[in-house]
Every structure is written in structure tokens, then in C-alpha cells.
Amino acid sequence: MQTIGLAVIGAGYWGPNLVRNAQATPGLRLRYLCDLDADRARRVLGEYSTVRVSDSLDEVLADPEVHAVAIATPAKTHLPVAMAALEAGKHVLVEKPLAATHAEGAALVRAAEERGLTLMLDHTYCYTPAVAHLRELVHSGGIGSVQYLDSVRINLGLVQPDVDVLWDLAPHDLSIFLSILPEGVRPLAVAAHGSDPIGAGRACVAHLTIELTGGAMAHVHVNWLSPTKIRTMVIGGSQRTVVWDDLNPSQRLSVYDRGVDRAGAAELGEEKREQTIVSYRTGDMVAPALPEKEALRAVMAEFHAAITEGRPPLTDGRSGLRVLAILEAASASLAQGGAFLPILDSEDVAGSENAAAPEGALL
Ligand SMILES: NC(=O)c1ccc[n+]([C@@H]2O[C@H](COP(=O)([O-])OP(=O)(O)OC[C@H]3O[C@@H](n4cnc5c(N)ncnc54)[C@H](O)[C@@H]3O)[C@@H](O)[C@H]2O)c1
Structure with a gap:
């Protein structure tokens, strides 16, 4: 099995769940936990971990042993963090929502597709x-x-x-x-x-x-x-x-x-x-019998499989765009007192490049 070196970016509320599940996933080797607050990242890993802590995204992205990043930073930072990772040639797993606007999400989908890199959404459910x-x-x-x-x-x-x-x-x-x-x-x-x-x-x-x-x-x-x-x-x-x-x-x-x-x-x-x-x-x-499995374990396994098999993951960047298209129309509706508004064709990756974010999309 091909080993993928991974860095988790963001050690706040959700990041530790990515860390725990990455460490339990065959084929993924967690190399870094990166957070602007290095002490927070250190506390998440504990004293005896061999995983490196960094407060510098640049340092992490410069490491050739990092092939992929999993991003659990606030939504407004998804565009700069994920774009920097893609530009450094890394595969990206990003938390929901893909980005703060549809235009930003479309830019990430384009960047990943142009470079042939995996862009996956943690749509956990x-x-x-x-x-x-x-x-x-x-x-x-x-x-x-x-x-x-x-x-x-x-x-x-x-x-x-x-x-x-x-x-x-x-x-x-x-x-x-x-x-x-x-x-x-x-x-x-x-x-x-x-x-x-x-x-x-x-x-x-x-x-x-x-x-x-x-x-x-x-x-x-x-x-x-x-x-x-x-x-x-x-x-x-x-x-x-x-x-x-x-x-x-x-x-x-x-x-x-x-x-x-x-x-x-x-x-x-x-x-x-x-x-x-x-x-x-x-x-x-x-009442169908369902296995009890932690969804994030399956997210990590799918991320590894999509990278190594060179295929789109179940929740690819475009699935994140479809969600953003609804959220953006919903924000515009909220700002207009609740009118029904059409949901744009989320597949229009090129056309949404200059689209303005509706009022209220991000605070
Ligand atoms: N999939 C799920 O079920 C689920 C659940 C909760 C949160 N989330 C998502 O996870 C993301 C993070 O949410 P959270 O609640 O953990 O936020 P949080 O504020 O608790 O943690 C974010 C962390 O990111 C760090 N950070 C911010 N900018 C950074 C940067 N440029 N480089 C490195 N570190 C940086 C902050 O220092 C902080 O420690 C959000 O997108 C959220 O929607 C997903």
C-alpha cells in the first residue's frame, strides 16, 4: 500500500478528530500538526508523539514528505490555506464548507483540476x-x-x-x-x-x-x-x-x-x-441493522484511496460547490426577507470566477 504523508492544519475543536482518524488509517502517515497556536497543537498530540508541530504553513508545505493536507481551520481561511497547498502540489481534504463563497470554492476546484490533484470535502455524514x-x-x-x-x-x-x-x-x-x-x-x-x-x-x-x-x-x-x-x-x-x-x-x-x-x-x-x-x-x-463505524475513519480511507487510485473521491470539490450554490442563494434570500431565489448551476466553475458574494454570505 502506498504511504501518503499527511499534515493536519488546524488543532482547534475539529482538528483533533482528523488527527486521531488519520493516525488509525492504514496508508496515511501523519507527519505534522500545524496551527498558528503551536502550544495548542502540542497539547493535542501529547508529550510522546513523534508527529511534528509547526506554526508555519510554509514550512509544512515545503516538506517533500508531505503529500497531502487535511484542513480544519475556520471557513474564511479555507481559500488561502487550500490554495497554498494546491499550489505546492499537495492533495487537499478540506472541512465543510469548501470555502466562504461559491467563487472561492470554484477557484479551488479549478486549481485542483488543472494540477490533477485530489480536492475532497469532509462532508462527514x-x-x-x-x-x-x-x-x-x-x-x-x-x-x-x-x-x-x-x-x-x-x-x-x-x-x-x-x-x-x-x-x-x-x-x-x-x-x-x-x-x-x-x-x-x-x-x-x-x-x-x-x-x-x-x-x-x-x-x-x-x-x-x-x-x-x-x-x-x-x-x-x-x-x-x-x-x-x-x-x-x-x-x-x-x-x-x-x-x-x-x-x-x-x-x-x-x-x-x-x-x-x-x-x-x-x-x-x-x-x-x-x-x-x-x-x-x-x-x-x-429497522435495518447498520454497522457502527466512525464516519471520519471512512473519510480518511476514501482520501487515501482517491489519491492512490487517481480517481475523484465520493465527496469531491464539485460536491462542495453544489452545497455552496445552495448556501449562497439561501444567504441572498435571508438578506431579502425570505424570497425564493434560484440556485445557480454549481458546475459553472469558470463562469463564477468574478461572481460577487451575496450580502450576508460570510460575516
Ligand atoms: N465535519 C464536521 O462535522 C465538522 C464539525 C466541526 C467543525 N467542522 C469544520 O472544521 C473547521 C474548523 O472548525 P473548528 O470548530 O475546529 O474551529 P476552531 O476555531 O476550534 O479551530 C480552528 C483552528 O485553526 C487554527 N488556524 C486558523 N487559521 C490558521 C492557519 N492559517 N494556519 C494554521 N492554523 C490556523 C486556529 O488557531 C484554531 O486552532 C470549520 O471549517 C468547521 O466548519 C466540521
Whole structure:
């Protein structure tokens, strides 16, 4: 197995999780932990570690034994840190969100593609057994056609200094949606509403409503102020509905063969729609057995595999751009009082070079 020398950049809240999982991943050799605050990095590694500590990104990038970096610094620094790494010829794993604006994210995707380097997003949830099962269920037609998605991600969260709650938490929900939606179903427009009841200077509570092709609707509620923690997602289909409760390890997924059908619609015609009969299906509920695996371990394994096999990772730079396109339209909607706004074609990597960031995208 080819060994990839890795440096983790950022030793704050999330960086130590990257360190722990990198060290447990065959084929990855952690060479540096880099943070502007070298003492913080030293504390993370402990006294006896042979991993080097540095407060200089330049020093790390100049080391030919570093082939790749994993970046866990604040969102506004992703562009300069990731761009410096790509320009030094290193593969990059970057935390969500890819960058502070779609234009910045597009610049990173271009830089990686031009150099033939791996650019991967840590969209952590996409690597959970629950999302893998959901993806398979939805793509195989196991729930019928998708009618709605509803995601709630609330708890007493860290009020972030540089991003609002949408940019902090909704990347999880949006990356999950994009990962499980079937081919041909994509987000068209988004409306966002938010509030800042504690005067933090940014939305601490937010609701997103997303129109999807085919008339389906997705909803996201993210909130830093809730005393109770809730992590649920409901995916309603024409044949089955899945409820995902991520805080219930013994039954994370419940697949209900229950729902509502409209009988007689075809025979009566649309003009007599009110005469159609609504019938309720009350079939079984199945709770699939899922392996318990730490998602970040799979993230690290995928990063190594993508680099050594020379293929795009499951969550490549373009998947990060698709999330940024929704977030940017959502920020613009928030600034305009919640109007539905179209979601730009996120694949337009070249065209978005000079796009201005909408007001409120980054604080
Ligand atoms: N995937 C997930 O589930 C998940 C969870 C939490 C956070 N995150 C993401 O991780 C990233 C970091 O978040 P956090 O909560 O750990 O932030 P944090 O503020 O706790 O830590 C950031 C660290 O980066 C260091 N840093 C800043 N600029 C640097 C630079 N140029 N070079 C070296 N070090 C630098 C800071 O000194 C700090 O120690 C964010 O993008 C966040 O969205 C992801």
C-alpha cells in the first residue's frame, strides 16, 4: 500500500478528530500538526508523539514528505490555506464548507483540476452507514419517488465567530440531501428565514425551504439555541417513508411501509380531484441493522484511496460547490426577507470566477 504523508492544519475543536482518524488509517502517515497556536497543537498530540508541530504553513508545505493536507481551520481561511497547498502540489481534504463563497470554492476546484490533484470535502455524514443505506434505498427505488425531505439539526451549539448557523450546520443536511437524491432530482430554488434573538450579529436559528425538480420539497431547520439536541431526517416516498434518528444508535433508521394514497384519481380526471378517495397504508416498519463505524475513519480511507487510485473521491470539490450554490442563494434570500431565489448551476466553475458574494454570505 502506498504511504501518503499527511499534515493536519488546524488543532482547534475539529482538528483533533482528523488527527486521531488519520493516525488509525492504514496508508496515511501523519507527519505534522500545524496551527498558528503551536502550544495548542502540542497539547493535542501529547508529550510522546513523534508527529511534528509547526506554526508555519510554509514550512509544512515545503516538506517533500508531505503529500497531502487535511484542513480544519475556520471557513474564511479555507481559500488561502487550500490554495497554498494546491499550489505546492499537495492533495487537499478540506472541512465543510469548501470555502466562504461559491467563487472561492470554484477557484479551488479549478486549481485542483488543472494540477490533477485530489480536492475532497469532509462532508462527514455522507460516510455514515445510515447515509450509505439511505442512498441505496432511494437510488434503487425502494421508497418510490421522493415526495419530501425534512431535516432538523438543533442543539446548544457553539456560536461561530465567522459564519451564521446556516453556513455552520446546513452543509451537513445539504450534503446528505445531494448524496441521496436520485439522478435527475436536484434543488431548483431556495427560501431562507432566520433570526438572531440573542443579538449575536448573525442568524442563530434558520429555516430553509428548497424546491426540487419534480415538485418535491426539502426543508432544513438549524438552530444553535435549542436546549435539546435533535438530529432527525424524514424522507417521504410514494411507497415508503424513512425516518432517521441519528441519536438513537439501536434504531437509527426506520423504514415505514405506511403512507397516504389517492385512489380513483386516474378514473375521475383532474377536474374532479376533490372526489378522489384518500386511503391510508398501514404496513410494517422495518429497522435495518447498520454497522457502527466512525464516519471520519471512512473519510480518511476514501482520501487515501482517491489519491492512490487517481480517481475523484465520493465527496469531491464539485460536491462542495453544489452545497455552496445552495448556501449562497439561501444567504441572498435571508438578506431579502425570505424570497425564493434560484440556485445557480454549481458546475459553472469558470463562469463564477468574478461572481460577487451575496450580502450576508460570510460575516
Ligand atoms: N465535519 C464536521 O462535522 C465538522 C464539525 C466541526 C467543525 N467542522 C469544520 O472544521 C473547521 C474548523 O472548525 P473548528 O470548530 O475546529 O474551529 P476552531 O476555531 O476550534 O479551530 C480552528 C483552528 O485553526 C487554527 N488556524 C486558523 N487559521 C490558521 C492557519 N492559517 N494556519 C494554521 N492554523 C490556523 C486556529 O488557531 C484554531 O486552532 C470549520 O471549517 C468547521 O466548519 C466540521
